[in-house]
Amino acid sequence: MxxxxxxxxxxxxxxxxxxxxxxxxxxxxxxLIWQLACVxxxxxxxxxxxxxxxxxxxxKLLLSGELIRNIWVSFWRASIGFLIGGGxxxxxxxxxxxxxxxxxxxxxxxxxxxxxxxxxxxxxxxxWFGIDESAKLFLVALGVFFPIYLNTLHGIRTVDxxxxxxxxxxxxxxxxLFRRVIFPGALPSIFVGLRFALGIMWLTLIVAETIAxxxxxxxxxxxxREFMLIDVVVLSIxxxxxxxxxxxSASRALERxxxxxxxxxxxx
Amino acid sequence: MQEVLRFRPLGAEAxxxxxxxxxxxxxxxxPDVPSRGLSLTIRGLRKSFGDNEVLRGIDLHIPAGQSVAxxxxxxxxxxxxxxxxAGLEKPTAGSISFGxxxxxxxxxxxxxxxxxxxxxxxxxxxxxxxxxxRSSADAQARAEKALxxxxxxDKRGQWxxxxxxxxxxxxxxxxxxxxxxxxxxxxxxxxxxxxLTRISMQRLLEQVWRDQGFTAILVTHDVSExxxxxxxxxxxxxxxxxxxxxxxxxxxxxxxxxxxxxLEGAILKNLLEGTEDSSDDL
Numbered sequence: 001m002x003x004x005x006x007x008x009x010x011x012x013x014x015x016x017x018x019x020x021x022x023x024x025x026x027x028x029x030x031x032l033i034w035q036l037a038c039v040x041x042x043x044x045x046x047x048x049x050x051x052x053x054x055x056x057x058x059x060k061l062l063l064s065g066e067l068i069r070n071i072w073v074s075f076w077r078a079s080i081g082f083l084i085g086g087g088x089x090x091x092x093x094x095x096x097x098x099x100x101x102x103x104x105x106x107x108x109x110x111x112x113x114x115x116x117x118x119x120x121x122x123x124x125x126x127x128w129f130g131i132d133e134s135a136k137l138f139l140v141a142l143g144v145f146f147p148i149y150l151n152t153l154h155g156i157r158t159v160d161x162x163x164x165x166x167x168x169x170x171x172x173x174x175x176x177l178f179r180r181v182i183f184p185g186a187l188p189s190i191f192v193g194l195r196f197a198l199g200i201m202w203l204t205l206i207v208a209e210t211i212a213x214x215x216x217x218x219x220x221x222x223x224x225r226e227f228m229l230i231d232v233v234v235l236s237i238x239x240x241x242x243x244x245x246x247x248x249s250a251s252r253a254l255e256r257x258x259x260x261x262x263x264x265x266x267x268x
Numbered sequence: 269m270q271e272v273l274r275f276r277p278l279g280a281e282a283x284x285x286x287x288x289x290x291x292x293x294x295x296x297x298x299p300d301v302p303s304r305g306l307s308l309t310i311r312g313l314r315k316s317f318g319d320n321e322v323l324r325g326i327d328l329h330i331p332a333g334q335s336v337a338x339x340x341x342x343x344x345x346x347x348x349x350x351x352x353x354a355g356l357e358k359p360t361a362g363s364i365s366f367g368x369x370x371x372x373x374x375x376x377x378x379x380x381x382x383x384x385x386x387x388x389x390x391x392x393x394x395x396x397x398x399x400x401x402r403s404s405a406d407a408q409a410r411a412e413k414a415l416x417x418x419x420x421x422d423k424r425g426q427w428x429x430x431x432x433x434x435x436x437x438x439x440x441x442x443x444x445x446x447x448x449x450x451x452x453x454x455x456x457x458x459x460x461x462x463x464l465t466r467i468s469m470q471r472l473l474e475q476v477w478r479d480q481g482f483t484a485i486l487v488t489h490d491v492s493e494x495x496x497x498x499x500x501x502x503x504x505x506x507x508x509x510x511x512x513x514x515x516x517x518x519x520x521x522x523x524x525x526x527x528x529x530x531l532e533g534a535i536l537k538n539l540l541e542g543t544e545d546s547s548d549d550l
Protein backbone atom coordinates (compact mmCIF):
# COMPACT_ATOMS: atom_id res chain seq x y z
CA MET A 1 0.00 0.00 0.00
CA UNK A 2 2.67 2.46 1.04
CA UNK A 3 4.80 1.60 -1.98
CA UNK A 4 1.86 2.07 -4.28
CA UNK A 5 1.08 5.35 -2.54
CA UNK A 6 4.52 6.59 -3.26
CA UNK A 7 4.47 5.43 -6.88
CA UNK A 8 1.54 7.65 -7.72
CA UNK A 9 3.08 10.63 -6.00
CA UNK A 10 6.64 10.57 -7.23
CA UNK A 11 7.72 13.96 -8.39
CA UNK A 12 8.93 14.46 -11.90
CA UNK A 13 12.57 15.51 -11.78
CA UNK A 14 12.46 19.26 -12.17
CA UNK A 15 16.15 19.93 -12.40
CA UNK A 16 17.00 22.96 -14.47
CA UNK A 17 19.00 22.05 -17.58
CA UNK A 18 22.21 23.66 -16.39
CA UNK A 19 22.10 21.75 -13.10
CA UNK A 20 21.83 18.43 -14.88
CA UNK A 21 24.91 19.19 -16.96
CA UNK A 22 27.23 19.99 -14.06
CA UNK A 23 28.24 16.35 -13.34
CA UNK A 24 29.37 15.96 -16.96
CA UNK A 25 31.75 18.92 -16.97
CA UNK A 26 34.66 16.94 -15.51
CA UNK A 27 34.38 13.88 -17.81
CA UNK A 28 34.07 16.16 -20.85
CA UNK A 29 37.07 18.19 -19.76
CA UNK A 30 39.11 15.02 -19.32
CA UNK A 31 38.22 13.86 -22.85
CA LEU A 32 39.10 17.29 -24.22
CA ILE A 33 42.51 17.34 -22.50
CA TRP A 34 43.11 13.76 -23.58
CA GLN A 35 42.32 14.66 -27.19
CA LEU A 36 44.64 17.68 -27.05
CA ALA A 37 47.44 15.60 -25.50
CA CYS A 38 47.17 13.03 -28.29
CA VAL A 39 46.86 15.53 -31.15
CA UNK A 40 49.91 17.48 -29.99
CA UNK A 41 51.88 14.26 -29.71
CA UNK A 42 52.41 14.70 -25.97
CA UNK A 43 51.02 11.17 -25.51
CA UNK A 44 52.14 8.69 -28.19
CA UNK A 45 49.28 6.84 -29.93
CA UNK A 46 50.69 3.42 -28.99
CA UNK A 47 50.36 4.37 -25.29
CA UNK A 48 46.94 5.91 -25.52
CA UNK A 49 44.96 6.50 -28.71
CA UNK A 50 43.03 9.75 -29.10
CA UNK A 51 39.33 9.77 -28.15
CA UNK A 52 38.46 10.24 -31.81
CA UNK A 53 40.37 7.06 -32.69
CA UNK A 54 38.59 5.19 -29.93
CA UNK A 55 35.27 6.47 -31.20
CA UNK A 56 36.19 5.36 -34.72
CA UNK A 57 37.11 1.87 -33.47
CA UNK A 58 33.78 1.79 -31.69
CA UNK A 59 31.95 2.82 -34.84
CA LYS A 60 33.61 0.03 -36.87
CA LEU A 61 32.79 -2.58 -34.24
CA LEU A 62 29.25 -1.26 -34.11
CA LEU A 63 28.84 -1.62 -37.86
CA SER A 64 30.19 -5.17 -37.83
CA GLY A 65 27.72 -6.03 -35.05
CA GLU A 66 30.52 -7.36 -32.88
CA LEU A 67 30.20 -4.61 -30.28
CA ILE A 68 26.45 -5.06 -29.75
CA ARG A 69 26.82 -8.83 -29.58
CA ASN A 70 29.56 -8.65 -26.94
CA ILE A 71 27.77 -6.03 -24.86
CA TRP A 72 24.61 -8.09 -25.01
CA VAL A 73 26.39 -11.28 -23.93
CA SER A 74 28.03 -9.49 -21.00
CA PHE A 75 24.80 -7.76 -20.03
CA TRP A 76 22.94 -11.06 -20.12
CA ARG A 77 25.53 -12.80 -17.96
CA ALA A 78 25.56 -9.92 -15.50
CA SER A 79 21.78 -9.81 -15.17
CA ILE A 80 21.22 -13.54 -14.82
CA GLY A 81 24.10 -13.93 -12.38
CA PHE A 82 22.83 -10.95 -10.44
CA LEU A 83 19.28 -12.28 -10.29
CA ILE A 84 20.42 -15.70 -9.09
CA GLY A 85 22.94 -14.50 -6.51
CA GLY A 86 20.86 -11.51 -5.42
CA GLY A 87 17.75 -13.64 -5.14
CA UNK A 88 19.45 -16.24 -2.97
CA UNK A 89 21.13 -13.55 -0.88
CA UNK A 90 17.84 -11.76 -0.39
CA UNK A 91 16.11 -15.00 0.59
CA UNK A 92 18.80 -15.86 3.13
CA UNK A 93 18.75 -12.28 4.44
CA UNK A 94 14.99 -12.49 4.95
CA UNK A 95 15.12 -15.93 6.52
CA UNK A 96 17.95 -15.09 8.90
CA UNK A 97 16.52 -11.69 9.74
CA UNK A 98 13.09 -13.10 10.58
CA UNK A 99 13.97 -16.45 12.13
CA UNK A 100 16.41 -16.97 14.97
CA UNK A 101 16.65 -20.65 14.16
CA UNK A 102 17.59 -20.03 10.55
CA UNK A 103 20.16 -17.42 11.60
CA UNK A 104 21.75 -19.79 14.10
CA UNK A 105 21.85 -22.54 11.53
CA UNK A 106 23.38 -20.68 8.58
CA UNK A 107 24.83 -17.31 9.56
CA UNK A 108 28.17 -18.57 10.90
CA UNK A 109 28.75 -20.67 7.79
CA UNK A 110 27.90 -17.79 5.50
CA UNK A 111 30.22 -15.46 7.39
CA UNK A 112 33.05 -17.94 6.93
CA UNK A 113 32.44 -18.28 3.21
CA UNK A 114 32.18 -14.50 2.92
CA UNK A 115 35.80 -14.10 3.90
CA UNK A 116 37.03 -16.09 0.90
CA UNK A 117 37.65 -13.66 -1.98
CA UNK A 118 35.29 -15.07 -4.57
CA UNK A 119 37.72 -14.41 -7.42
CA UNK A 120 40.12 -16.83 -5.69
CA UNK A 121 37.71 -19.53 -6.81
CA UNK A 122 38.39 -18.89 -10.52
CA UNK A 123 40.83 -21.81 -10.94
CA UNK A 124 38.41 -24.13 -9.21
CA UNK A 125 35.47 -22.81 -11.21
CA UNK A 126 37.33 -23.37 -14.46
CA UNK A 127 38.05 -26.94 -13.41
CA TRP A 128 34.40 -27.45 -12.55
CA PHE A 129 32.63 -25.68 -15.38
CA GLY A 130 35.33 -25.13 -18.01
CA ILE A 131 34.86 -21.80 -19.77
CA ASP A 132 31.17 -22.46 -20.00
CA GLU A 133 28.44 -19.86 -19.35
CA SER A 134 27.77 -21.42 -15.97
CA ALA A 135 31.29 -20.54 -14.79
CA LYS A 136 30.64 -16.83 -15.27
CA LEU A 137 27.13 -17.00 -13.82
CA PHE A 138 28.43 -18.86 -10.80
CA LEU A 139 31.12 -16.29 -10.08
CA VAL A 140 28.78 -13.31 -10.53
CA ALA A 141 26.11 -14.92 -8.38
CA LEU A 142 28.64 -15.65 -5.65
CA GLY A 143 29.97 -12.11 -5.81
CA VAL A 144 26.59 -10.36 -5.48
CA PHE A 145 25.26 -12.81 -2.90
CA PHE A 146 27.10 -11.35 0.11
CA PRO A 147 26.38 -7.64 -0.15
CA ILE A 148 22.68 -8.37 -0.72
CA TYR A 149 22.59 -10.94 2.07
CA LEU A 150 24.38 -8.80 4.64
CA ASN A 151 22.42 -5.64 3.96
CA THR A 152 19.03 -7.36 3.85
CA LEU A 153 19.82 -9.04 7.15
CA HIS A 154 21.05 -5.79 8.66
CA GLY A 155 18.01 -3.90 7.38
CA ILE A 156 15.56 -6.35 8.90
CA ARG A 157 17.40 -6.55 12.20
CA THR A 158 17.43 -2.79 12.58
CA VAL A 159 13.73 -2.13 11.93
CA ASP A 160 12.48 -0.06 14.88
CA UNK A 161 11.11 -2.58 17.42
CA UNK A 162 8.64 0.05 18.62
CA UNK A 163 7.05 0.06 15.17
CA UNK A 164 6.83 -3.73 15.20
CA UNK A 165 5.16 -3.59 18.61
CA UNK A 166 2.78 -0.96 17.27
CA UNK A 167 1.92 -3.20 14.32
CA UNK A 168 1.19 -6.11 16.64
CA UNK A 169 -1.00 -3.97 18.91
CA UNK A 170 -3.00 -2.85 15.91
CA UNK A 171 -3.67 -6.43 14.98
CA UNK A 172 -1.44 -6.84 11.93
CA UNK A 173 -0.98 -10.43 10.84
CA UNK A 174 2.57 -11.70 10.23
CA UNK A 175 2.13 -11.09 6.50
CA UNK A 176 0.89 -7.55 6.97
CA LEU A 177 3.60 -6.84 9.51
CA PHE A 178 6.20 -7.91 6.97
CA ARG A 179 4.64 -6.01 4.09
CA ARG A 180 3.80 -2.80 5.93
CA VAL A 181 6.49 -2.53 8.60
CA ILE A 182 9.49 -4.84 8.24
CA PHE A 183 10.11 -4.77 4.49
CA PRO A 184 9.70 -0.99 4.02
CA GLY A 185 11.88 -0.48 7.09
CA ALA A 186 14.61 -2.69 5.69
CA LEU A 187 14.42 -1.22 2.18
CA PRO A 188 16.97 1.62 2.57
CA SER A 189 19.55 -0.89 3.75
CA ILE A 190 18.64 -3.34 0.97
CA PHE A 191 19.33 -0.60 -1.56
CA VAL A 192 22.79 -0.01 -0.10
CA GLY A 193 23.43 -3.72 -0.66
CA LEU A 194 22.04 -3.48 -4.17
CA ARG A 195 24.45 -0.73 -5.17
CA PHE A 196 27.43 -2.55 -3.69
CA ALA A 197 26.34 -5.69 -5.50
CA LEU A 198 26.09 -3.91 -8.85
CA GLY A 199 29.70 -2.80 -8.55
CA ILE A 200 30.85 -6.30 -7.65
CA MET A 201 28.75 -7.72 -10.48
CA TRP A 202 30.71 -5.84 -13.19
CA LEU A 203 34.05 -6.43 -11.54
CA THR A 204 33.51 -10.16 -11.31
CA LEU A 205 32.16 -10.49 -14.80
CA ILE A 206 34.97 -8.58 -16.46
CA VAL A 207 37.63 -10.53 -14.58
CA ALA A 208 35.94 -13.82 -15.41
CA GLU A 209 35.54 -12.90 -19.07
CA THR A 210 39.13 -11.75 -19.31
CA ILE A 211 40.42 -15.05 -17.99
CA ALA A 212 38.00 -17.63 -19.31
CA UNK A 213 35.54 -16.76 -22.06
CA UNK A 214 34.99 -16.86 -25.79
CA UNK A 215 32.65 -13.88 -25.98
CA UNK A 216 31.71 -10.76 -24.07
CA UNK A 217 33.34 -7.44 -23.35
CA UNK A 218 36.21 -8.88 -21.33
CA UNK A 219 36.95 -11.34 -24.08
CA UNK A 220 36.82 -8.54 -26.67
CA UNK A 221 39.40 -6.56 -24.71
CA UNK A 222 41.69 -9.57 -24.34
CA UNK A 223 41.44 -10.39 -28.04
CA UNK A 224 42.28 -6.79 -28.90
CA ARG A 225 45.35 -6.98 -26.68
CA GLU A 226 46.52 -10.06 -28.64
CA PHE A 227 46.34 -8.06 -31.88
CA MET A 228 47.70 -4.86 -30.31
CA LEU A 229 44.42 -3.02 -31.00
CA ILE A 230 44.90 -0.54 -28.20
CA ASP A 231 41.93 1.59 -29.31
CA VAL A 232 39.57 -1.38 -28.77
CA VAL A 233 41.10 -2.04 -25.34
CA VAL A 234 40.46 1.57 -24.34
CA LEU A 235 36.98 1.39 -25.84
CA SER A 236 36.16 -1.67 -23.70
CA ILE A 237 37.32 0.12 -20.57
CA UNK A 238 35.14 3.12 -21.39
CA UNK A 239 32.15 0.87 -21.96
CA UNK A 240 32.67 -0.67 -18.51
CA UNK A 241 32.56 2.81 -17.02
CA UNK A 242 29.40 3.63 -18.92
CA UNK A 243 27.62 0.38 -18.01
CA UNK A 244 28.61 0.78 -14.36
CA UNK A 245 27.24 4.29 -14.34
CA UNK A 246 24.05 3.09 -16.00
CA UNK A 247 23.49 0.37 -13.42
CA UNK A 248 24.09 2.83 -10.62
CA SER A 249 21.66 5.34 -12.12
CA ALA A 250 19.02 2.67 -12.48
CA SER A 251 19.34 1.67 -8.83
CA ARG A 252 19.24 5.32 -7.76
CA ALA A 253 16.06 5.88 -9.77
CA LEU A 254 14.49 2.82 -8.16
CA GLU A 255 15.58 4.13 -4.77
CA ARG A 256 14.03 7.52 -5.38
CA UNK A 257 10.83 5.86 -6.52
CA UNK A 258 10.41 3.58 -3.51
CA UNK A 259 11.97 5.72 -0.80
CA UNK A 260 10.16 8.97 -1.54
CA UNK A 261 8.98 8.96 2.08
CA UNK A 262 12.55 9.24 3.29
CA UNK A 263 13.61 12.75 4.29
CA UNK A 264 16.83 12.31 2.31
CA UNK A 265 14.84 11.97 -0.91
CA UNK A 266 12.39 14.80 -0.38
CA UNK A 267 14.64 17.78 -0.96
CA UNK A 268 15.75 17.11 -4.51
CA MET B 269 -21.29 16.49 48.97
CA GLN B 270 -17.90 14.99 48.38
CA GLU B 271 -14.91 16.85 49.58
CA VAL B 272 -12.90 18.65 47.01
CA LEU B 273 -9.93 16.62 47.97
CA ARG B 274 -10.08 13.15 49.37
CA PHE B 275 -7.03 11.49 50.60
CA ARG B 276 -7.30 7.79 51.15
CA PRO B 277 -4.33 5.65 51.93
CA LEU B 278 -5.01 2.13 50.79
CA GLY B 279 -3.62 -0.52 53.03
CA ALA B 280 -3.73 -4.18 52.07
CA GLU B 281 -6.70 -4.59 54.37
CA ALA B 282 -8.74 -1.84 52.78
CA UNK B 283 -8.20 -3.28 49.29
CA UNK B 284 -9.46 -6.67 50.28
CA UNK B 285 -12.79 -5.34 51.52
CA UNK B 286 -15.82 -6.67 49.74
CA UNK B 287 -17.31 -3.27 49.08
CA UNK B 288 -14.12 -2.15 47.35
CA UNK B 289 -15.74 -2.19 43.94
CA UNK B 290 -18.77 -0.34 45.20
CA UNK B 291 -16.70 2.32 46.83
CA UNK B 292 -14.62 2.84 43.74
CA UNK B 293 -17.79 3.33 41.73
CA UNK B 294 -18.52 6.45 43.73
CA UNK B 295 -15.36 7.93 42.34
CA UNK B 296 -16.90 8.28 38.94
CA UNK B 297 -17.31 11.88 37.97
CA UNK B 298 -18.54 13.90 35.04
CA PRO B 299 -22.01 12.40 34.59
CA ASP B 300 -22.36 14.53 31.44
CA VAL B 301 -20.05 12.14 29.61
CA PRO B 302 -22.11 9.54 27.76
CA SER B 303 -20.09 6.47 28.56
CA ARG B 304 -19.30 3.88 25.93
CA GLY B 305 -16.30 2.86 27.94
CA LEU B 306 -15.55 -0.48 29.50
CA SER B 307 -15.14 -0.85 33.21
CA LEU B 308 -11.98 -2.47 34.40
CA THR B 309 -11.30 -4.62 37.44
CA ILE B 310 -7.83 -5.60 38.53
CA ARG B 311 -7.31 -8.13 41.32
CA GLY B 312 -4.09 -9.13 43.02
CA LEU B 313 -2.01 -8.09 40.04
CA ARG B 314 1.69 -8.86 40.27
CA LYS B 315 4.43 -8.58 37.69
CA SER B 316 8.05 -9.59 38.01
CA PHE B 317 10.89 -9.28 35.54
CA GLY B 318 13.31 -11.93 36.72
CA ASP B 319 13.99 -11.30 40.41
CA ASN B 320 12.70 -7.76 40.20
CA GLU B 321 9.09 -7.52 41.34
CA VAL B 322 7.74 -4.39 39.68
CA LEU B 323 4.08 -4.65 40.69
CA ARG B 324 3.39 -6.11 44.12
CA GLY B 325 -0.32 -6.65 44.31
CA ILE B 326 -2.58 -4.11 42.62
CA ASP B 327 -6.31 -4.12 43.30
CA LEU B 328 -8.24 -1.54 41.37
CA HIS B 329 -11.65 -0.93 39.90
CA ILE B 330 -12.12 1.67 37.21
CA PRO B 331 -15.77 2.37 36.35
CA ALA B 332 -16.79 2.69 32.73
CA GLY B 333 -15.94 6.04 31.19
CA GLN B 334 -13.78 7.26 34.05
CA SER B 335 -10.59 9.10 33.33
CA VAL B 336 -7.84 7.92 35.65
CA ALA B 337 -4.34 9.30 35.91
CA UNK B 338 -1.56 7.16 37.31
CA UNK B 339 1.37 9.09 38.72
CA UNK B 340 4.50 8.03 40.50
CA UNK B 341 8.24 8.36 40.42
CA UNK B 342 10.08 6.78 37.55
CA UNK B 343 10.51 3.06 38.01
CA UNK B 344 7.50 2.76 40.31
CA UNK B 345 5.76 0.40 37.90
CA UNK B 346 3.17 2.75 36.41
CA UNK B 347 4.13 2.05 32.82
CA UNK B 348 4.22 -1.68 33.53
CA UNK B 349 0.67 -1.44 34.89
CA UNK B 350 -0.43 0.27 31.70
CA UNK B 351 1.28 -2.30 29.50
CA UNK B 352 -0.46 -5.06 31.43
CA UNK B 353 -3.84 -3.38 31.02
CA ALA B 354 -3.20 -2.98 27.29
CA GLY B 355 -2.26 -6.65 27.04
CA LEU B 356 1.33 -5.95 26.00
CA GLU B 357 2.67 -7.98 28.92
CA LYS B 358 1.34 -11.02 30.74
CA PRO B 359 0.83 -10.72 34.51
CA THR B 360 2.89 -12.92 36.82
CA ALA B 361 -0.15 -13.31 39.07
CA GLY B 362 -3.62 -11.83 39.43
CA SER B 363 -6.18 -10.86 36.85
CA ILE B 364 -7.39 -7.97 34.73
CA SER B 365 -10.95 -8.13 33.50
CA PHE B 366 -13.11 -5.77 31.52
CA GLY B 367 -16.80 -5.20 32.20
CA UNK B 368 -17.82 -6.81 28.93
CA UNK B 369 -16.15 -8.98 26.35
CA UNK B 370 -13.60 -6.67 24.70
CA UNK B 371 -12.61 -6.85 21.05
CA UNK B 372 -8.97 -6.19 20.14
CA UNK B 373 -10.08 -2.87 18.61
CA UNK B 374 -11.72 -1.82 21.90
CA UNK B 375 -8.44 -1.29 23.71
CA UNK B 376 -5.90 1.12 22.29
CA UNK B 377 -2.62 2.53 23.53
CA UNK B 378 -0.92 5.80 22.76
CA UNK B 379 2.79 6.01 23.52
CA UNK B 380 5.20 8.81 24.24
CA UNK B 381 6.64 8.31 20.75
CA UNK B 382 4.10 8.65 17.93
CA UNK B 383 5.32 5.39 16.30
CA UNK B 384 4.03 6.36 12.88
CA UNK B 385 5.13 4.38 9.84
CA UNK B 386 7.49 6.82 8.08
CA UNK B 387 6.81 5.19 4.70
CA UNK B 388 3.04 5.54 4.87
CA UNK B 389 1.19 8.79 4.35
CA UNK B 390 -0.74 10.30 7.23
CA UNK B 391 -4.06 8.84 6.12
CA UNK B 392 -2.73 5.28 5.75
CA UNK B 393 -1.13 5.62 9.16
CA UNK B 394 -4.53 6.40 10.62
CA UNK B 395 -6.08 3.48 8.74
CA UNK B 396 -3.65 1.15 10.54
CA UNK B 397 -5.71 1.89 13.66
CA UNK B 398 -8.76 0.15 12.24
CA UNK B 399 -7.16 -3.21 12.94
CA UNK B 400 -9.09 -6.02 11.32
CA UNK B 401 -11.65 -3.58 9.91
CA ARG B 402 -8.91 -2.05 7.77
CA SER B 403 -10.23 -3.65 4.61
CA SER B 404 -13.84 -2.52 5.08
CA ALA B 405 -15.34 -0.23 2.48
CA ASP B 406 -15.64 2.81 4.72
CA ALA B 407 -12.11 2.50 6.11
CA GLN B 408 -10.87 5.59 4.33
CA ALA B 409 -13.88 7.68 5.32
CA ARG B 410 -13.46 6.70 8.94
CA ALA B 411 -9.76 7.52 8.88
CA GLU B 412 -10.50 10.91 7.36
CA LYS B 413 -13.10 11.60 10.02
CA ALA B 414 -10.62 10.74 12.78
CA LEU B 415 -8.05 13.06 11.20
CA UNK B 416 -10.55 15.91 11.10
CA UNK B 417 -11.36 15.23 14.73
CA UNK B 418 -7.75 15.88 15.75
CA UNK B 419 -7.61 18.94 13.51
CA UNK B 420 -5.36 17.53 10.79
CA UNK B 421 -7.84 17.01 7.96
CA ASP B 422 -5.60 18.93 5.57
CA LYS B 423 -2.53 16.77 6.25
CA ARG B 424 -3.90 13.49 4.98
CA GLY B 425 -1.51 13.20 2.04
CA GLN B 426 1.67 14.23 3.86
CA TRP B 427 4.59 12.08 4.89
CA UNK B 428 5.00 11.89 8.67
CA UNK B 429 8.55 13.25 8.40
CA UNK B 430 7.28 16.72 7.47
CA UNK B 431 4.99 17.02 10.50
CA UNK B 432 5.92 18.68 13.79
CA UNK B 433 6.15 16.66 17.01
CA UNK B 434 2.70 17.78 18.12
CA UNK B 435 1.17 16.99 14.75
CA UNK B 436 2.71 13.51 14.75
CA UNK B 437 1.21 12.90 18.17
CA UNK B 438 -2.16 14.06 16.85
CA UNK B 439 -1.91 11.55 14.01
CA UNK B 440 -1.10 8.88 16.60
CA UNK B 441 -4.20 9.98 18.53
CA UNK B 442 -6.33 9.76 15.40
CA UNK B 443 -4.97 6.27 14.78
CA UNK B 444 -5.88 5.28 18.34
CA UNK B 445 -9.37 6.82 18.02
CA UNK B 446 -10.34 5.57 14.59
CA UNK B 447 -11.53 2.18 15.80
CA UNK B 448 -13.67 3.93 18.45
CA UNK B 449 -11.98 2.21 21.37
CA UNK B 450 -13.72 1.75 24.69
CA UNK B 451 -10.52 1.86 26.72
CA UNK B 452 -7.72 4.20 25.73
CA UNK B 453 -4.42 3.95 27.61
CA UNK B 454 -1.90 6.78 27.36
CA UNK B 455 1.73 6.20 28.29
CA UNK B 456 3.17 9.69 28.85
CA UNK B 457 1.66 10.78 25.55
CA UNK B 458 2.78 14.39 25.90
CA UNK B 459 6.15 13.74 27.51
CA UNK B 460 8.16 14.71 24.46
CA UNK B 461 6.25 17.87 23.56
CA UNK B 462 7.04 21.49 24.35
CA UNK B 463 4.98 23.32 26.98
CA LEU B 464 2.56 25.14 24.64
CA THR B 465 1.92 22.11 22.43
CA ARG B 466 1.36 20.12 25.60
CA ILE B 467 -1.40 22.43 26.75
CA SER B 468 -3.24 22.35 23.44
CA MET B 469 -2.85 18.56 23.31
CA GLN B 470 -4.25 18.28 26.83
CA ARG B 471 -7.31 20.23 25.70
CA LEU B 472 -7.66 17.95 22.70
CA LEU B 473 -7.36 14.82 24.82
CA GLU B 474 -10.01 16.11 27.23
CA GLN B 475 -12.30 17.01 24.36
CA VAL B 476 -12.12 13.62 22.62
CA TRP B 477 -12.58 11.89 25.95
CA ARG B 478 -15.74 13.93 26.59
CA ASP B 479 -17.00 13.37 23.04
CA GLN B 480 -16.37 9.66 22.86
CA GLY B 481 -16.78 8.60 26.47
CA PHE B 482 -14.09 5.93 26.51
CA THR B 483 -12.41 4.85 29.73
CA ALA B 484 -9.12 6.74 29.83
CA ILE B 485 -6.01 5.62 31.67
CA LEU B 486 -3.25 8.17 31.63
CA VAL B 487 0.23 7.39 32.90
CA THR B 488 2.18 10.55 33.54
CA HIS B 489 4.91 11.94 35.74
CA ASP B 490 3.36 15.40 35.54
CA VAL B 491 0.99 15.89 38.48
CA SER B 492 -0.47 19.11 37.07
CA GLU B 493 -1.38 17.27 33.89
CA UNK B 494 -2.95 14.51 35.95
CA UNK B 495 -5.19 16.85 37.96
CA UNK B 496 -6.10 18.86 34.86
CA UNK B 497 -7.30 15.83 32.91
CA UNK B 498 -8.40 13.09 35.28
CA UNK B 499 -11.40 12.29 37.46
CA UNK B 500 -9.15 10.36 39.74
CA UNK B 501 -5.43 10.26 40.43
CA UNK B 502 -3.69 7.13 41.62
CA UNK B 503 -0.26 7.37 43.16
CA UNK B 504 1.87 4.29 42.75
CA UNK B 505 4.78 3.65 45.05
CA UNK B 506 6.93 0.55 45.17
CA UNK B 507 4.61 -1.42 42.97
CA UNK B 508 1.45 -0.71 44.97
CA UNK B 509 -1.29 1.87 44.87
CA UNK B 510 -0.29 4.16 47.71
CA UNK B 511 -2.92 6.87 47.35
CA UNK B 512 -6.18 7.31 45.53
CA UNK B 513 -7.36 10.89 45.01
CA UNK B 514 -10.72 11.95 43.73
CA UNK B 515 -10.48 15.05 41.56
CA UNK B 516 -13.85 16.65 42.14
CA UNK B 517 -13.38 19.76 40.09
CA UNK B 518 -15.88 20.83 37.45
CA UNK B 519 -14.95 20.79 33.77
CA UNK B 520 -13.79 22.64 31.80
CA UNK B 521 -11.05 23.14 34.31
CA UNK B 522 -9.27 26.42 34.43
CA UNK B 523 -5.55 25.93 34.19
CA UNK B 524 -3.68 27.51 37.07
CA UNK B 525 -6.78 27.86 39.25
CA UNK B 526 -6.39 27.74 43.02
CA UNK B 527 -8.39 24.53 43.27
CA UNK B 528 -6.14 22.65 40.84
CA UNK B 529 -3.03 24.06 42.43
CA UNK B 530 -4.16 23.02 45.93
CA LEU B 531 -4.86 19.49 44.79
CA GLU B 532 -1.61 19.30 42.84
CA GLY B 533 0.26 20.49 45.93
CA ALA B 534 -1.42 17.87 48.10
CA ILE B 535 -0.58 15.06 45.69
CA LEU B 536 3.00 16.19 45.33
CA LYS B 537 3.30 16.37 49.11
CA ASN B 538 2.09 12.79 49.38
CA LEU B 539 4.44 11.70 46.64
CA LEU B 540 7.38 13.24 48.43
CA GLU B 541 6.36 11.94 51.86
CA GLY B 542 5.89 8.52 50.41
CA THR B 543 9.45 8.41 49.23
CA GLU B 544 10.80 9.06 52.71
CA ASP B 545 9.07 6.25 54.56
CA SER B 546 8.06 4.30 51.53
CA SER B 547 8.07 0.71 52.68
CA ASP B 548 6.79 1.12 56.23
CA ASP B 549 3.24 2.28 55.68
CA LEU B 550 2.43 -0.22 52.96
